[in-house]
Amino acid sequence: MSVRRSSRVALRLAIASGLLVGCGQDPVRVQPPTFDRPSAAVFLCARRQAGTDGYTGLAPLSECADPASGVRDTDALSTDTHALLALVTQTARGEVAAVDLRVDRVLDADPFVPGYTFFRVDETPTGVALDPELPDYFHVASFSSQRIRSYATGEVVGFDDGEFTPTDANVQLSDGPVDLVFANPGTPTLYAALPRTSRVAVVNAPTGPLDASTLVEVDLDPTVPEAVLPPDETQPWEKLCRGAAELGRARNPRATATPEPISLGEEAQPTRLRVVDDRELLVADAARPIIHRFSIGTDGSLTALAPLVTGVPVRDLAVTPVVPAAFGDATGTARYLYAIDATDEGSVLVVDYLEGSPTFGAVLPVHVGDGRADRVRLSGPARSLEVVTPGFPESGECTNDDSGPGSLRGVFVAVGLSTGFVAMIDVLDLDAPCRGGQGCNGMGPENDAFVFVRRHVARTATRMPTAPIALSGGVSLFFEGAPARLDENGRTPAGDSAPSLGVVTCVTDATGAEPVPIMTSVFGAMPRVCVVGEPWAARAETWTATFEGTIPNAASFRARVDRRDAGGVVIAAPTSALCRRGVLGVEDVPRSGLAETDPEFGYAGDFLVVTSDPPSSTASRPDCAPFVAAESGERTAGRFRILAASDEEVVVADDDAFRAFESCYPSLFSFEVEVGGAVAVVGSRSGFSHRVIADAEGRCVVDVAGQPADPTDPTTMRNGRAFLGREYLNPFVQFRVDAPNGLPIVSGLDLEVEMTVASVPAPLTIDVGSRGSGRVATIIQDVAYSSADERLYVLDSNGNGFSKYDLRPIQRLALID
């Protein structure tokens, strides 16, 4: 007791210091009210008198879209006659904020209260909508209050009394709405998504405020019909130049086996609404693998159409306008619906949405390379998406000066990612004819010799004066402790006494009329290293090929001998997920039913390698000395061939060597798994590629049936084990390591090859968290496009910001917070 008391004061000082510092890391800041969890926005137009402050009235949005209004011209502030405004919901406080996008300023509802005050609406507003051509009233959906309410816009925008008519129109719903949209097919109508009652609410607003007596709630049918099969292959709109005078070609995306539909619930759960052309309503369903479709009558009523079967629930969607089907073809047309998959981390799928198309409603193959063919490859999980159409449909011919990756003119999909960036997917680039010159004649913009613009692919960020994708720093070899650099012939100065890289034939796609290169030679006078040549399929990373290297994360820290059976000694390794790591035992290889063409054919099985010392009770015994690690970390014993592997068990032979180990390890031990008699190929981003799964009995096997390997298609060659003297191919890289002449391949051979794939074009992204002094964390809540000023707006819930971006070229014009 006395010892404890006497130390208390000193400890208190230390702890108080820590606590104060800890509290200091999150200081209590008194901040005037600003945006607070902004979630949704709508745009409206106001008239103003040039040269004066304030507004003279509200106007149809089409007036703001007129170039004469000055809205699009950032230099016309003193002469513009209109102002583009936005209404932004503040979810945490139950308010709507009005923002003047002309001067990038939040409008203060009550100037007598410090900080900005906003217009109070119901608790937890989840949607805001208005008639863009008659914005005298706006409508807010509230989840907590389970209703939609109308408000006079003049109250929020700050007109004097008498210039607007207050209203108290509201309608109670059967559920809390989560989205609200407006359409005017003839009668102004509001639509709200009701997720828990599986309905869509329909209410007219014929004279401005909503008319509660017109409320109808439409049930959503959860039935999932047969999916429309996609075409075997798509030929996307594209412009590819591989240097001057070389109009390039690339592989077309091909459909793969359609997976079983995934449902996250039995009932429909509407989550997001989109109105298309004022005549169709689309409803994203977060539970059923369909998108509900309705035609909108002139009175706003809904008539159910056949749903789009997406195969997965989706959380957001957007529809493009009709665009040309192919580059340079003025006759064919196409239209697409983009949606965010709600079952995974947020991938984006593309649906054929052209009326009359034989594959209308099909999820299209859009991606070439590693990864799902029916998903757009993006640099992060998607949270929100929006179609942007700057300069579309008509804005003149392209010019070399204005054409480039950073200037958007045409049709694109802006995708807000959870990484804090907005990515751009190309749909129709009106400047593509100029990129690389007409017909890739090299007379295009400077440094634009290599052009890869393709529909449904993330736009690249930079011009490419030289061929993209190359090795950085050549190929390094480490052999018996000596590092060396390989020459153009794949050899080191040691010549035949050291390993070398053999000549390979880079894989091409020979299925079409003309062969299309898939893998491109990047090293050697004759090809010795090939990498995937398409920017949208390539990946910048370092590849390391180590003879009998460790399989990453295939380890256990609490392994123990569990039992003995006829097969050998069973070692338990709880929660090690060994099959998911790609572990294969001797018996697992033939059990997999491999053919000679399978890359794992003939593999002799992995090794279990003990990585912990014996306990103190046995470590001092002479017979246990081989298991004690030397200063170098090496042990002379403790390596056992795996006979069979399961997710949480491995079987090794019950022989003298193992019994010697067992006598030295009466307790738990640690191990890792090494490739046996072959080379472990590991990518710094791709990891250890494999096709191993746990079969019905829990045994690790190669998934021959579910993931068949085709040597002509690198994306199917998922194998992290390379054999000396045999060509190795995975989705990203291809090479062959040859053993030194006359050198037997024995266990313990010290051999490692390393190469870095670089110069992979980066995708074009907008960094929403970028600030002058660094970066801040963001949560992209919504991405919105205003056709009136042709600008992109991004709502950030974390920074409570509303960012405004020009698109020609892309640049942030303002951060409103």
Place this chain on the structure above:
Amino acid sequence: MRKPSVHRALGLLALALVACEGGGASPPPGRLHFPTAIALSPEEDGQSRFLFVASSNWDLRYLSGSLATYDLDVLNAQLDARACEREDRESCGIVPAEDPRDDLQGTDIVPVSGLLVSEVYTGAYAAGLAVAPGRSAEAPWRLYLPVRSDADLTHVDVDPNGRLRCRDDGFGVPGDPRECQDAFRTGDDETANLRGLSLPPDPVGIHVGPLADVATSSMPSDGNYVMLAHRGGAVSLFFDAPVGESTRPRLVHVLEGLAEELSDVTVDPVTKLAWLPSAFEPRIARAGVAFDGEAAAPERSFLFDGGSLFVSGAVDTGSATRGDTRTLRFDPRPGVRRAYVLSRAPRALLTVDVDESLGVLEVVDVVPIGSGPSKLQLAQVPTDSGTRVLAFVTCFNSADLYVIDVDTGLLLGVVRAIGGPYDLAVDVSRRRLYVADFRQSVLRVFDLTGTFGCLNPASSETTECAPSPLGVVGRPVAVQELR
């Protein structure tokens, strides 16, 4: 970790002087003083009878912190009887009759008998509170508190009537609490520590579970295991098993070198791996227990590094090298392999697919919340359409509380201007929420009838989903009043 500034150093000196000048005065009985941890007693017949509250004595005004037991039937009945008006709920409530305060004039706070069941004095800066099964019918529960001032694990036995015992000579008496004895505190002076281990300082989080969860099937496994997360990047393991004459937890192993600024520890109910969020690094560390041999020979068991899960690849933390995650909770429903992580960068509740998280957190939903999120509790609420899970999140900096439906990601409601909300407990059976207000040293009680009603769309009970304040336990004391 930031170094203290000059102003902070002066503040420390001032605090030390206060502590010295206080002459070692004990905290007034029955009084909350910077409460940091609360917990409900295990349910009996579907309802918890007691609420345990640990006060940290953060300003070192007194000699020690305290731990108190409140009778929930009395607490709720008395608050209901007060029928505080909504606009007065900041200054309307109850205090234990044992609290000798004389500053209730001008408030609508009244002393109540029977509210405080038991009280003991502990070390200052209790950083958490966990309740686990005890060792006997006479002491069916045992409370564990990580105490930062003494860098120890304090355990307190609880009898069926909620009385606390951390002394050999009897239970803590309301109105006359006494200090816990050394026999109930386990630090690094463990005489049976055969590994020569020393307990790291600054325990900031605690998890307690049945020893059977981590034991191999062939070994005896009565008792509990305790894991402490330490701010400097270590995790410690205790076994609290009935072995011989021992009545206290024993330090088994310490694993260091995990992420800096660990903020909490929570164990995955399936894999039994502990997840340890970091307030500084963009990753969540993980540690596992390798139980080897009998509980009587704990020196053969150890902790191992289960590998980190990176946050920066899943959401925007603003930096590739910095991150800030706090409390996390695993979904309590069988078969639902999800975890909910409080993130401060960005300010959000992250929903994570646990099984798909291999090296990087597999984030499936991001729900924005207020500033400075601190604590999270999950509650399973029965509804017409089945059981729903709600997340209750306190946001200390913005002084508000968020209620989120974790399945839909929908924000049900926000309670604002709470003061300094920190730890919380959800009493589903009574439809009550208890929030420890650290800044104002009170317990705030909220009615959840409206919140639960909002889960049934057809319900016409309410038009407001946010928890409704009922009143306070204690008298709100602004920090400047303490001078």
